[in-house]
Amino acid sequence: MRDVAVRAGVSTMTVSRVLNEPGKVSEEMRERVLKAVREIGYLPNHLAGSLSSNRSTTIGLIVPSIDNSIYTQTVKGLSEVLKRSGFQLMIAESGYDPNEEEELITVFLSHRVGGLVLHSTEHTPQAVEKIRKSGIPVVENGNIPKEPLDMVVSYSNRDASYAMTMHLGRLGYRKIAFASLYSVHNDRSQDRLKGYLAALKQLGHDPDPRMVLETGRGLAAGAEVVARVMQSVPEVDALFCAGEVLAAGALFECQRRNWSVPGRIALASFDDVDLLRHVSPSITTLRLPRYDIGERTARILLSRIIDGADHLRGSIVDLKFEVIQREST
Amino acid sequence: MRDVAVRAGVSTMTVSRVLNEPGKVSEEMRERVLKAVREIGYLPNHLAGSLSSNRSTTIGLIVPSIDNSIYTQTVKGLSEVLKRSGFQLMIAESGYDPNEEEELITVFLSHRVGGLVLHSTEHTPQAVEKIRKSGIPVVENGNIPKEPLDMVVSYSNRDASYAMTMHLGRLGYRKIAFASLYSVHNDRSQDRLKGYLAALKQLGHDPDPRMVLETGRGLAAGAEVVARVMQSVPEVDALFCAGEVLAAGALFECQRRNWSVPGRIALASFDDVDLLRHVSPSITTLRLPRYDIGERTARILLSRIIDGADHLRGSIVDLKFEVIQREST
DNA sequence: TTGTAGGCGTTATCAC
DNA sequence: GTGATAACGCCTACAA
Numbered sequence: 067m068r069d070v071a072v073r074a075g076v077s078t079m080t081v082s083r084v085l086n087e088p089g090k091v092s093e094e095m096r097e098r099v100l101k102a103v104r105e106i107g108y109l110p111n112h113l114a115g116s117l118s119s120n121r122s123t124t125i126g127l128i129v130p131s132i133d134n135s136i137y138t139q140t141v142k143g144l145s146e147v148l149k150r151s152g153f154q155l156m157i158a159e160s161g162y163d164p165n166e167e168e169e170l171i172t173v174f175l176s177h178r179v180g181g182l183v184l185h186s187t188e189h190t191p192q193a194v195e196k197i198r199k200s201g202i203p204v205v206e207n208g209n210i211p212k213e214p215l216d217m218v219v220s221y222s223n224r225d226a227s228y229a230m231t232m233h234l235g236r237l238g239y240r241k242i243a244f245a246s247l248y249s250v251h252n253d254r255s256q257d258r259l260k261g262y263l264a265a266l267k268q269l270g271h272d273p274d275p276r277m278v279l280e281t282g283r284g285l286a287a288g289a290e291v292v293a294r295v296m297q298s299v300p301e302v303d304a305l306f307c308a309g310e311v312l313a314a315g316a317l318f319e320c321q322r323r324n325w326s327v328p329g330r331i332a333l334a335s336f337d338d339v340d341l342l343r344h345v346s347p348s349i350t351t352l353r354l355p356r357y358d359i360g361e362r363t364a365r366i367l368l369s370r371i372i373d374g375a376d377h378l379r380g381s382i383v384d385l386k387f388e389v390i391q392r393e394s395t
Numbered sequence: 396m397r398d399v400a401v402r403a404g405v406s407t408m409t410v411s412r413v414l415n416e417p418g419k420v421s422e423e424m425r426e427r428v429l430k431a432v433r434e435i436g437y438l439p440n441h442l443a444g445s446l447s448s449n450r451s452t453t454i455g456l457i458v459p460s461i462d463n464s465i466y467t468q469t470v471k472g473l474s475e476v477l478k479r480s481g482f483q484l485m486i487a488e489s490g491y492d493p494n495e496e497e498e499l500i501t502v503f504l505s506h507r508v509g510g511l512v513l514h515s516t517e518h519t520p521q522a523v524e525k526i527r528k529s530g531i532p533v534v535e536n537g538n539i540p541k542e543p544l545d546m547v548v549s550y551s552n553r554d555a556s557y558a559m560t561m562h563l564g565r566l567g568y569r570k571i572a573f574a575s576l577y578s579v580h581n582d583r584s585q586d587r588l589k590g591y592l593a594a595l596k597q598l599g600h601d602p603d604p605r606m607v608l609e610t611g612r613g614l615a616a617g618a619e620v621v622a623r624v625m626q627s628v629p630e631v632d633a634l635f636c637a638g639e640v641l642a643a644g645a646l647f648e649c650q651r652r653n654w655s656v657p658g659r660i661a662l663a664s665f666d667d668v669d670l671l672r673h674v675s676p677s678i679t680t681l682r683l684p685r686y687d688i689g690e691r692t693a694r695i696l697l698s699r700i701i702d703g704a705d706h707l708r709g710s711i712v713d714l715k716f717e718v719i720q721r722e723s724t
Numbered sequence: 725t726t727g728t729a730g731g732c733g734t735t736a737t738c739a740c
Numbered sequence: 741g742t743g744a745t746a747a748c749g750c751c752t753a754c755a756a
Contacts, residue, residue: 067733077743082735092741107528112505113446114733117748121735124485124506132474133467142462145488154506156453157486159474176441177453177483199436285673318673341670344614344647396749406727411751421725443749446732 067108074102085110116178124154125367126174127183130162130252134283136310136337136356137185140207143360144183151368153180160186162251168193175200181367187211188253203370203379205363209254210384217370219363219383223254226352226387227261227308230334233350233389235269239304239332242266243277245291245316247309255280258308258336277302281312288315289322292333296325304332304395313349314341317394332395347393355385396437403431414439445507453483454696455503456512459491459581463612465639465666465685466514469536472689473512480697482509489515491580497522504529510696516540517582532699532708534692538583539713546699548692548712552583555681555716556590556637559663562679562718564598568633568661571595572606574620574645576638584609587637587665606631610641617644618651621662625654633661633724642678643670646723661724676722684714 071078076095083091084099091099102108116122125148129137145155156174160167168190174182175196182197185208189197197204197215204216209223234242244262249255259278266273276298281287288307292315295302307313313335320327327333327347335342335351342349362383369375400407405424412420413428420428431437445451454477458466474484485503489496497519503511504525511526514537518526526533526544533545538552563571573591578584588607595602605627610616617636621644624631636642642664649656656662656676664671664680671678691712698704 078734079736079743080741083742086735090741095741107525109501109525109529110505111446111507111733113442113507114748115735117440117442117446117732117750118734118736120748131471133464133471135462135464135467138462138464138467141486142460142488145461145486149487152502154485154502155487156483157470157474158478158484159471172438173481173483176439178440178442196436196438200438285669289673314670315673318675321675340614341643344618344644346647346650407750408727409725412726415751419725424726440749443732444751446734447749447751449732449751 067110069106070099070102070108073106074098122178122180123152124156124177124179125181125183125364126156126158126171126177126179128158128160128167128170128174129185130160132157132159134310135339139356140360140363143357144364145360147361147364147368151372153368162186164188164190164193164251168196171196175202180371181205183207183363183367184215186251186253187214188251189215203367205367207359207363209257210382211253214380214382217366217378217381217383219359219366219385221354221359221385221387223257224261224264226336226354227258228265229261229387229389230306230308230336230352231262231265232268233391234304234306234332234334234395235265235271237332237395239395240271241277241299241302242271242304242306243279243295243299243302245279245281245295245305245307245309245312247283248280255309262306262308274299283310285311285315285318288312288317289319292316292319292331293323296331302331304328304334306334308336310337311339311341313351313394314339314345317345317347317349328393328395334395338390343392350392350395351390353388353390355387358385396439398435399428399431399437402435403427451507451509452481453485453506453508454510454512454693455485455487455500455506455508457487457489457496457499457503458514459489461486461488463639464668468685469689469692472686473693474689476690476693476697480701482697491515493517493519493522493580497525500525504531509700510534512536512692512696513544515580515582516543517580518544532696534696536688536692538586539711540582543709543711545708546695546710546712548688548695548714550683550688550714550716552586553590553593555665555683556587557594558590558716558718559635559637559665559681560591560594561597562720563633563635563661563663563724564594564600566661566724568724569600570606570628570631571600571633571635572608572624572628572631574608574610574624574634574636574638574641576612577609584638591635591637603628612639614640614644614647617641617646618648621645621648621660622652625660631660633657633663635663637665639666640668640670642680642723643668643674646674646676646678657722657724663724667719672721679721679724680719682717682719684716687714
C-alpha cells in the first residue's frame with residue numbers, strides 16, 4: 067500500500083479511503099490512486115486490515131459431518147448471501163463430538179471470525195463460556211434449543227416429527243414404527259423421538275419400545291432397520307424413517323423382499339431429498355427449509371455484524387416445514 | 396498477550412515462545428506462563444500472528460457448486476488432514492464461472508491464504524497471473540490439465556471414460572450412447588467425451604452425434620436423457636451416463652416405462668455413489684478416488700507450506716480409478 | 725534461556 | 741478533503 071501511495075503521490079490514508087470509503091475522497095485523488103493500484107497490481111492485505119480495524123469478514127461454520135447431503139443446501143444458502151457482502155466462510159466438521167466442537171470454536175475465535183454458525187445445539191460449558199466472552203454473534207441452526215446461545219434459525223425437529231406421525235395416524239395406520247439416527251450427542255434425533263411419542267399419545271396409540279429404532283446413516287442402514295422391525299413386530303403397518311435417506315434404503319429392501327409399499331408397510335421420510343421423489347413408489351416426506359436456513363442465518367448475522375442490529379440478539383426464527391404426501395403412504 | 400506476560404512476570408516474547416516453540420523455554424517459565432494463560436483465558440490472535448510472521452494456516456478451496464455430492468468426499472479428505480495440522484479451510488463456490496473464480500481467488504489472496512485448491516482446471520489469464528505473482532502453492536483436482544498451474548491431484552476423466560466405454564464394448568454392446576453434464580466451462584465433461592470417442596474408435600464403432608447427449612444435473616435429467624436417446628435412436632443398446640446420479644435417474648425412468656435393464660438397454664455410471672449400489676438392478680459404475688484426492692491434496696500442500704518441499708512444485712498425482720461391474724450391464 | 729527493539733500492513737484519530 | 745501519527749497483537753532479529 068505504501069508503494070501505491072508513493073506512486074500516486076498521496077498518503078497511505080488516502081489510499082485506504084479510496085479503497086474503503088470512496089465517497090470521502092475527491093474524484094481526482096480517487097482516479098490517481100486507482101490508477102496506481104492497477105499499475106502495481108496491488109492486493110490489499112485483509113489480515114492487516116482486520117487487525118487494525120478490529121473488524122472481521124470471516125464467518126465460522128461447524129457442521130457435524132460435511133458429507134451429509136442435508137447440510138449442503140444450508141451451506142449453499144449461507145455461502146451465497148455471505149459472498150454478496152464480501153464475507154468468507156470457514157468450515158470445519160465436529161464429527162458429532164462436543165469436545166471437538168469446542169476445539170474448533172477456539173480455533174475460529176483465534177482467527178477472529180466475525181460470527182459463528184453452529185449446527186449442533188449441544189455444547190460444552192467451556193465452549194459456551196468462550197463464545198460469551200468473545201461477544202461475537204452466533205446462530206444455531208440444527209434445531210430450536212431450550213436455552214439458545216444467542217440467535218437461532220431453524221425448524222423444530224420435534225414439531226416436524228409430530229406432524230408426520232400425526233399424518234400417518236390420520237391416514238389410518240395403527241402400528242407406526244419410528245427410526246432415527248443414533249441419538250447420542252444428537253439432540254435432533256432426540257427431539258424427533260419426542261415428537262413421535264407426543265403424536266402417539268395424541269392418537270391414543272400405545273408406545274412400543276420394539277418399534278423405536280436407532281441406526282446409522284446411509285441406504286444400507288435403512289434396509290437394516292426395516293428388516294429389523296418387520297422381524298420383531300410383524301404387525302407393524304408403517305415405518306417413519308426420521309433421518310436422511312433411511313426411507314429410500316428401506317424401500318429398496320422392501321422391494322427385494324417383496325413387501326409391498328404401502329400395502330404391507332407404509333414408509334415415510336424426513337427431508338425432501340431428490341431421490342425420494344423419483345423412486346417408485348415415491349416416498350411421503352417432510353419438506354424442510356434447508357436452503358432458507360442458510361440464507362436467513364447469513365442475513366441475520368450480517369445485520370448484527372454490519373449494522374450492529376443489537377435488537378436481534380437472542381432472536382429465534384422458527385421456519386416452516388411441510389408434509390408432502392406421496393405414494394408410499 | 397501483554398496481560399499474560401505481566402501476570403507471569405515475563406516478556407511477551409517468552410509468552411510467544413511458550414505458545415509456539417515450547418521446547419526453547421525452560422520448564423519453570425513454561426508453567427508460569429501457561430498458568431497465566433489459563434487464568435486470563437487468553438486466546439492468541441492468529442491474524443496478528445500471520446501478519447507478523449508472514450505465514451498462514453488457511454487454505455482456500457473453490458468448487459463449482461457446494462451442493463454436489465461428489466465434492467463432499469474430497470472436502471472431507473481435505474478437511475480431516477488439514478485439521479490435524481491446525482490448518483483452516485475457507486470454501487467458496489464459483490458456479491462454473493471462471494470470472495467468478497478469479498474474483499474468489501483475489502479475495503482469498505487478500506486473506507493471505509497459505510495455499511489454494513481449485514476444482515476447475517479452466518482459469519482466466521488474470522487469475523493465473525495473480526496466482527503466479529502470489530507465489531503460493533496451488534493444487535488443481537478436478538481433472539489432469541495439459542498445462543497445470545502448479546500441482547495436480549486427480550484422476551484422468553478421459554481415461555476413466557475411455558475405460559468404461561471399452562468395458563461396455565467388450566461386454567458386446569454395439570450401440571453405446573453417451574451422456575454428460577453440459578460441457579461449457581466444464582473440461583471434465585469435455586474430457587469424458589474425448590475418452591468415449593477414443594474408445595469407440597478403438598472398438599471400431601462409428602460415432603453417432605445422436606448418441607452424444609448433454610444435460611443438467613439430478614435424477615430428473617437422467618430420466619430425460621434416457622427417454623431422449625431411446626426416442627431418437629431406438630436401436631441403442633447401452634447408455635453411459637458420465638455424470639453424477641444421471642444413471643440412477645435413467646434407471647427409474649426405464650422402470651416407469653418398462654424398459655428392462657440391461658435387457659433392453661444397459662446403463663453405466665460415473666462415480667461410486669451409494670445409491671447406485673442399492674437400486675435394482677445395481678448399476679455398473681466407476682469408483683473414483685474422491686476422498687483420496689482430498690487427502691493427498693492436503694498432504695502435498697502441507698509439505699510445500701510447512702516443509703518448504705520445493706521439489707514438489709509442479710508435481711502431478713494421477714490417482715487410480717476402477718470399473719465396477721454390476722447388474723445393469 | 726530470556727529480553728529489547730522494530731516492523732508486519734492496515735486503520736482510528738485528530739489535526740490541518 | 742487530506743495527512744501525520746499511533747496503535748492493532750504478534751513475531752523476527754539480534755543482543756544480553
